[in-house]
Amino acid sequence: MAEVSKTKENAPGKQDSALVVAAAPHLPSRALSTRRMMLDVLIAAVPLFIAAGVVFRWYALKQIGICVVSCLAAELIFTALRARRATVGDLSAVVTGMILAMSLPWSAPWYVGMIGSFVAIGIGKAVFGGIGQNMFNPAMVGRAFVMIAFPAALGAAGYVQPGHPIEVLTQATPLTALKESISAGTAQTGADWSMLWPLFIGYTNGSLGETSALAALAGGLYLCIRRTASWEIPLSMIAGAAVVGGIVNAFNPASSWTVLHHLLGGALLFGAFFIATDPVSSPLTPRGKWIFGAGIGVLVMLMRNLSGYPEGVMFSVLLMNAAVPLINRSTIPRPVGGPVPEKTAA
Amino acid sequence: MRSIKTRIRLIGGTFARGVHPADSKQLSGQARIEILPTPPQLLLPVIQHLGSPAEPVVKPKEQVSQGQLVAKPASFVSAGVHSPVSGIAGMLTVTTLPNGRHMKAVPVAAEGDQPLAGQALWDDVYGGDWPTGNLQQYAPGRIVQSVRDAGIVGMGGAAFPTHVKLARNEKRPIQTLLINGCECEPYLTADYWLMLQGPCAIVSGALLAQRACGAERVIIAIEDNKPSAIDSMRTAARGTGIDIAVVRTKYPQGGERQLTIAVLGKEVPTGGLPLDVGAVVLNVATSAAVARAVIRGKPLTHRIITISGAGIKNPKNLLVPIGASYSDLIAYAGGLTDDAVRVISGGPMMGFAISDLGTPITKGTSGITVLTEQDVRQAGETPCVRCGRCVDVCPLGLVPTKMALAARHKDWELARRYQLQACCECGCCGYICPARIPLVQLIRMGKVQMTRE
Numbered sequence: 001m002a003e004v005s006k007t008k009e010n011a012p013g014k015q016d017s018a019l020v021v022a023a024a025p026h027l028p029s030r031a032l033s034t035r036r037m038m039l040d041v042l043i044a045a046v047p048l049f050i051a052a053g054v055v056f057r058w059y060a061l062k063q064i065g066i067c068v069v070s071c072l073a074a075e076l077i078f079t080a081l082r083a084r085r086a087t088v089g090d091l092s093a094v095v096t097g098m099i100l101a102m103s104l105p106w107s108a109p110w111y112v113g114m115i116g117s118f119v120a121i122g123i124g125k126a127v128f129g130g131i132g133q134n135m136f137n138p139a140m141v142g143r144a145f146v147m148i149a150f151p152a153a154l155g156a157a158g159y160v161q162p163g164h165p166i167e168v169l170t171q172a173t174p175l176t177a178l179k180e181s182i183s184a185g186t187a188q189t190g191a192d193w194s195m196l197w198p199l200f201i202g203y204t205n206g207s208l209g210e211t212s213a214l215a216a217l218a219g220g221l222y223l224c225i226r227r228t229a230s231w232e233i234p235l236s237m238i239a240g241a242a243v244v245g246g247i248v249n250a251f252n253p254a255s256s257w258t259v260l261h262h263l264l265g266g267a268l269l270f271g272a273f274f275i276a277t278d279p280v281s282s283p284l285t286p287r288g289k290w291i292f293g294a295g296i297g298v299l300v301m302l303m304r305n306l307s308g309y310p311e312g313v314m315f316s317v318l319l320m321n322a323a324v325p326l327i328n329r330s331t332i333p334r335p336v337g338g339p340v341p342e343k344t345a346a
Numbered sequence: 347m348r349s350i351k352t353r354i355r356l357i358g359g360t361f362a363r364g365v366h367p368a369d370s371k372q373l374s375g376q377a378r379i380e381i382l383p384t385p386p387q388l389l390l391p392v393i394q395h396l397g398s399p400a401e402p403v404v405k406p407k408e409q410v411s412q413g414q415l416v417a418k419p420a421s422f423v424s425a426g427v428h429s430p431v432s433g434i435a436g437m438l439t440v441t442t443l444p445n446g447r448h449m450k451a452v453p454v455a456a457e458g459d460q461p462l463a464g465q466a467l468w469d470d471v472y473g474g475d476w477p478t479g480n481l482q483q484y485a486p487g488r489i490v491q492s493v494r495d496a497g498i499v500g501m502g503g504a505a506f507p508t509h510v511k512l513a514r515n516e517k518r519p520i521q522t523l524l525i526n527g528c529e530c531e532p533y534l535t536a537d538y539w540l541m542l543q544g545p546c547a548i549v550s551g552a553l554l555a556q557r558a559c560g561a562e563r564v565i566i567a568i569e570d571n572k573p574s575a576i577d578s579m580r581t582a583a584r585g586t587g588i589d590i591a592v593v594r595t596k597y598p599q600g601g602e603r604q605l606t607i608a609v610l611g612k613e614v615p616t617g618g619l620p621l622d623v624g625a626v627v628l629n630v631a632t633s634a635a636v637a638r639a640v641i642r643g644k645p646l647t648h649r650i651i652t653i654s655g656a657g658i659k660n661p662k663n664l665l666v667p668i669g670a671s672y673s674d675l676i677a678y679a680g681g682l683t684d685d686a687v688r689v690i691s692g693g694p695m696m697g698f699a700i701s702d703l704g705t706p707i708t709k710g711t712s713g714i715t716v717l718t719e720q721d722v723r724q725a726g727e728t729p730c731v732r733c734g735r736c737v738d739v740c741p742l743g744l745v746p747t748k749m750a751l752a753a754r755h756k757d758w759e760l761a762r763r764y765q766l767q768a769c770c771e772c773g774c775c776g777y778i779c780p781a782r783i784p785l786v787q788l789i790r791m792g793k794v795q796m797t798r799e
Binding site: 018020022023024025026027028029031033034036037090130131132133227230279280283285289332333334335336338339340341 | 361362365367532603607613614615616617618686687688689690694695696697698699700701703715717721722724725728729730731732733734735737738741742743744745747748762763764765766767768771773776777778779780781782784786787790
C-alpha cells in the first residue's frame with residue numbers, strides 16, 4: 001500500500017497512535033472564554049473605578065479592596081468545603097466583589113463588605129452549586145443581606161456624614177433628597193435641569209458605582225460591543241423605566257425629576273449594564289431577555305415612586321431573577337420548521 | 347417575469363444566525379484538480395448511502411471490468427456499487443466507516459491497463475461536450491432509471507439515493523430544483539473546483555434532473571466567497587433558463603434547510619424534506635454524475651476530493667476512484683506533517699475523525715481535512731454560564747445548552763421540551779461555546795438514548 005511519510009510507523013489498517021479521534025466540531029472559536037468574559041466586565045468597570053476614585057477618594061479603594069479580597073477568600077473556602085477544584089481563576093469572584101463594592105455606600109464599615117461578600121459567594125453561588133448554577137445575582141444577594149442586617153449603615157443616613165472634608169459626602173444622595181423633598185412637600189415645581197449635569201458626570205453622593213452615568217454608559221457600551229453583555233437587557237430595562245417614568249411624569253408634570261433624571265440618576269444605568277446582564281441569572285433567549293429587562297426597568301421605577309425606598313435596582317433584579325426560570329420556559333423559541341412532529345418525538 | 351422578491355433572494359439571500367469560521371480555503375483554493383494515479387488496491391463498501399446495503403454480486407477471484415456492478419441495490423431505497431477499475435475481486439471483508447459503522451466491503455485489486463486513466467478518465471467523467479439543448483430525447487422515466495443503474499447518491503455528504511429524490515410524485519409536485527454549490531465547510535474546495543473545471547457537466551446534469559423530477563425552475567446556489575465559480579457557472583448556464591443565486595457566505599449555508607430559506611424563503615418542516623416545500627436539492631457533483639450516467643451511460647465510480655489542512659504537506663484537489671484509501675490520498679498529497687493529530691472525513695465542522703488510514707473513500711466523502719495540534723487545541727470544559735451564544739448562533743433556532751445538558755443528565759422530559767430531535771448537528775453551537783462544552787456530542791448522544799428510553 002502507499003507510504004505515508006510520518007515519523008511514527010503507519011501501515012494502513014493499523015491504528016496510528018499519533019492521531020486523536022474526537023467528536024465534531026473540530027475547530028473551536030478562539031474569540032471567547034468564560035474568563036475572558038469576566039475580564040471584559042472588569043475592563044468595562046474601569047471608568048467606574050475612575051469616577052468612584054475621583055468622588056470618593058480612598059473610600060473607593062477601601063471598599064473595592066475589601067469586597068474583592070473577601071469574595072476571593074470566600075470562593076476558595078467554599079470550593080474547598082465542597083471538595084471541588086478551586087475556580088478562582090475564572091475571575092467570577094473578582095467580578096462579584098467589584099459589583100458588590102460598587103453597590104455599597106462609601107461609608108460602610110469593613111465588616112459590611114466582608115460579610116456581604118461571604119453571603120454573596122456562599123448563599124448567592126456556592127449553595128446553588130457554584131458558577132453557572134445560581135438563580136440570583138450573587139452580588140445582589142450579598143447586598144440584600146447586608147441591607148437588612150445593617151440598616152443604619154446602608155440606609156439613607158449612612159451615606160451622609162456632616163462635616164466631612166469631601167463636600168459630596170455631606171449631602172444626601174440625589175434620590176434620597178428627591179424622596180425627602182416630596183414627602184416634606186418642599187419639592188421644587190418644574191424640572192430641575194441643573195441637576196442633570198451632576199447626575200450625568202457623577203459628582204453626587206451615592207453608592208460607589210451609581211454616581212456617574214457617563215462611566216456606566218461608557219463601560220456598558222464596551223460590554224455590549226464585545227457581546228459579553230446581551231444588549232437586549234440594558235435596552236429593554238432603560239425602555240421599561242422610561243415608559244413608567246413617562247407615565248409618572250404625565251400624572252405629575254410639575255415633578256422636579258423628569259424621566260431623564262431618573263434614567264441618569266441612581267443605579268439604573270449601572271444596574272442595566274453591569275448587574276442585570278449577569279448571564280447566569282438572566283434568560284437564555286432574546287425574547288426572554290426583553291421581558292427580563294423590561295420587568296426590571298418597570299419595577300425599579302415603581303419602587304422609586306411608590307415604595308419607601310429611594311432606590312430599587314437591587315430588589316428589582318432579585319425579583320426578576322426569581323422569574324427567570326418561568327421566563328425561560330415561556331420563551332422557548334419555535335424551531336425553524338416548527339416543533340418536532342409527535343410521531344418522531346420518541 | 348420574476349418578482350422583485352425573487353430577484354432579491356437571488357442576490358444575497360441568507361438565513362438567520364449561523365457562524366463565520368475562517369474558511370481556510372486558500373490552502374487548496376489555487377490547486378487545479380489532479381488525477382490520483384490508480385491505486386493498486388480498492389475497497390468498496392456495500393453501503394455508501396442512506397438505505398439498505400447493496401448485495402455483492404461478484405465472487406472472490408472474479409475478473410471485474412471498469413464500471414462493472416459489484417453489488418446490486420437491495421431495495422428501492424438503495425444504491426448499487428460499481429468498480430472504478432478493471433481487476434480482480436477479492437474475498438468479501440468487513441470495513442469500518444468514519445461514522446463508526448461496520449459493513450461488508452468488496453476488495454478489488456487493479457490489474458492490467460485501465461481503460462480510463464489519467465486525462466482520458468477526466469475527459470470521460472467531467473470533460474468534453476455536455477448537451478444543454480435537445481434533451482427531449484431523454485424521457486423522465488429513463489433518466490431516473492439511468493441514475494439508479496449508475497448507483498448515484500447524494501455526493502454532498504448525506505448520500506441519499508438520487509433516483510428516489512428525482513422520482514416524480516403526482517401528489518407532491520416540485521417547483522424548484524436547487525443545485526447546491528455552496529460548500530460552506532472550511533477547507534473544502536472540491537465543489538468549487540468542479541464548478542471551475544467542469545461547469546458544463548453540472549448544467550447538463552441539472553437540466554436532466556429537472557426533466558426527471560418535473561421542476562418548473564432550476565437555481566444554482568453559490569456562496570459569495572467563490573466569485574470565479576459564480577462566473578464560470580453563469581457562463582455555462584447562459585441561455586438555459588437556469589438562475590444563479592449568490593448567497594451570503596455563512597456556515598451552514600450549504601445545509602438544505604438553510605438553503606431553502608436563503609433562496610426560496612421557505613422553511614422545510616422539522617422532520618420533513620425539501621420535497622415538502624416543493625423543492626429538491628442536489629449537490630453540484632451529484633448533478634454532474636447524473637449527466638455522465640444519462641448521456642455517457644457511465645456509473646458513479648469517481649469523485650473529486652479536497653485533501654487540505656495544516657496537517658497535510660501539499661493540500662490538493664484530487665479526482666479519485668471510490669474505494670481508494672485515505673492513506674493513498676495522503677501519500678499523494680505529500681504525507682502528514684509531524685504535528686498532524688486529526689484526520690477528518692469531511693470538513694472540520696461536521697466531519698468524522700478517523701484513526702485508521704486504511705478506511706476507504708466513499709461516494710459521500712467530500713474531503714479529508716488534516717488538523718494539527720494547534721488547530722484543535724482547546725481549553726478544558728468549564729461550567730455553562732448561560733451566556734446564550736449557542737442560542738444566538740443555532741441556525742434552527744434551538745437552545746443547545748438546554749438540549750445538551752438535558753442529554754447529559756438524562757432529563758428526557760426537558761430534552762423533549764427543547765426539541766432535541768430537531769437538531770441537525772451542524773456544529774455552530776459547539777464551535778462558539780466559550781465554556782468549551784461538547785454540545786454536539788452530548789446532543790447526538792441524547793438523540794440516541796432518548797429513543798431507547
